[in-house]
Amino acid sequence: MIKLIVSEKDNAAKRISNILADGKVTVKKSYGVPVYIFQNKQEDVHCVGLKGHILKVDFPEKYNNWQKVEPIELIDVEIVKIPTQKSIIKTLQKEAKDAVQIVIATDFDREGELIGVDALNKIKEVNSRVETKRAHFSALTEDEIKKAFSNLEDIHVNLAKAGETRQDIDLIWGAILTRSISLAAKRLGKQFLGVGRVQSPTLAIVVAREKERRAFISKPYWQIKALFGTEQGKEFLAQHKTDKFWEEKAAKKIVSNLGKIGLVTSSKRTKKMVSPPTPFSTTSFLATASSIGFSASNAMRIAEGLYMEGLISYPRVDNTVYPSSLNLREILVDLKKSKELGNLAALVLAQDKIVPTRGKKKTTDHPPIHPTGAANEKDLKPQEWKIYELVVRRFLATLAPSASMESARVDINVECPALKRSEPFFLQGSRVVDEGWLKFYSYGRKKDEDIPNLNEDDIVSVKKSILESKETQPPKRYGQGRLIQEMEKLGLGTKSTRHSIIQNLYFRGYVHSDPMIPTELGIAVAETLRKNAEAVTNPELTAQLEKDMDLITEGKAEKDSVVDISRDMLRDIVKVLKEREAEVSQEIRNGIKEGKIVGKCPKCGNELRIIRSKKTKKRFVGCASYPDCKTTYSLPQFGDIIPINETCEVCGAPKIKIVSRKKRPWILCLNLDCPSKKTSAES
DNA sequence: GCAAGGTC
Structure with a gap:
């Protein structure tokens, strides 16, 4: 007669066993799965660690053929659970056969409870009358574990139900919309177009930023700087207080009429403390x-x-x-x-x-x-x-x-007799006075700026005036780090999944590079979804799901009624997608086509596109005017080819970017005989 | 061949 403890992972099983054991813990392997065996209060205890979820949800096998099943049919298909960790399940069943009590000791959260209940259901197949309990701890510390095992609770059925709801909703939204748009765009096999509750809003964020950048019209502006000299012979640069001059004429007028003497109108130094960073999540x-x-x-x-x-x-x-x-x-x-x-x-x-x-x-x-x-x-x-x-x-x-920083700001008025007025300049900067935590951690640390020692009423000389012409910049693209922060803020994904969701956008060919640039395909998919299945591109779907799952956990809502809301939404969406299949297909295929255009043919001016030879299966770049124009370029056969809309400065042929798994991305001129190749080969 | 969530 034994007691069986089931934890979420092997490491936790080991820890729990060591904490609870009266004496030594022995390990035996069953089907390759470690089982920890020990005595606790004169009872024999066995402890098994799972590997997270041991079952997955899916549709029954007969719905596997995408071409033969209308996506709309999937909405009402019963969802089945399929074992994914067979040796663990065998071990569980073997160990549970003669057990008198099962204690679920998975992480205490929604997914943990679901993992535990899945395991229990597998156990009940071989031992239906066994007593089942829940150990509720929030950390794997001796204190918490001992307390949890002397105050065992019942299984939190509703919490697990909430987890199952999440699984079902993710499956139906994901599978049905993935199939719908993949079928419409005829992208089957491993070329399918993924859609999901988390990935699609994430893609939408990246695409929205790219559209802002494309719509952005940069405006020229001018900045004025001047080189000053102190009485001690030190030189420094200061900037005109007007951050942006929109008229070149007005800026030029100041630059060419700037006086020779500046008066320091104020000089302030302030100290501030900068707190150390917070612990890493x-x-x-x-x-x-x-x-x-x-x-x-x-x-x-x-x-x-x-x-x-x-x-x-x-x-x-x-x-x-x-x-x-x-x-x-x-x-x-x-x-x-x-x-x-x-x-x-x-x-x-x-x-x-x-x-x-x-x-x-x-x-x-x-x-x-x-x-x-x-x-x-x-x-x-x-x-x-x-x-x-x-x-x-x-x-x-x-x-x-804390570190202490000194920031300084100096204001200078330059008298300009020719303009009959004075022009205001300033400089500011900060430097570290006492390093504090910066001694240990200098990631993202700014360089110290040297601000000359000046006092109010000091006189400085103007050595040179400088006119800089600039342009306003579009909003920056998301780097992966920024995107992960944005996802967390919006409640998209979890600490364990966000990185893989982002990685998936790359695998699907929706984005490339870092900072992330959406491909034409990624833009087309995001736009199609926004127009025809808006809900799945919106973080609000996840926010609502969280609310509903809280209600289920509290026993105030039923799984079926919550999933049915998604089913009803999907019925409408799939209907619309079917009606507009031609447009959807056109939009995505246009995106794919657009993504294959690498530039203009230097001979005839028509489009150059990536083509795959039907005979050799190899890819190459050819001119759209073929057979009238026979321009071709060969391509590397590995890696993704990204058009970058640039032409080679040396020979005028289009340039492409190649992104492969092993090497870092590189940019290449398509012309094999380009003189630039020779110099780069030597260097 | 579909999702997202655990864990390896």
């Missing part, structure tokens, strides 16, 4: 990693590896407050062993007080991302070291004192 970690050149999914992959190595804590967290149970000093003492970072840890240890910063979001499931072991640079791959160093430096910074 997944989002702030990915945002910072992105700023030093890591893609979100690469940074996440490396962080998961470091976690497995025991060097950093669990990387999927929303929490930004270190729990009081975390022994910060102990971590610092351990970090001293690192050859490269040990000295910095020692510096923090030497402080009188070690008071950590805290962020706005506080959850108790996992601590913010922090180092859990010391490492040396030579033990890690270069990329791993960069990420490890980032986590360590962030951790040290959160424990360090």
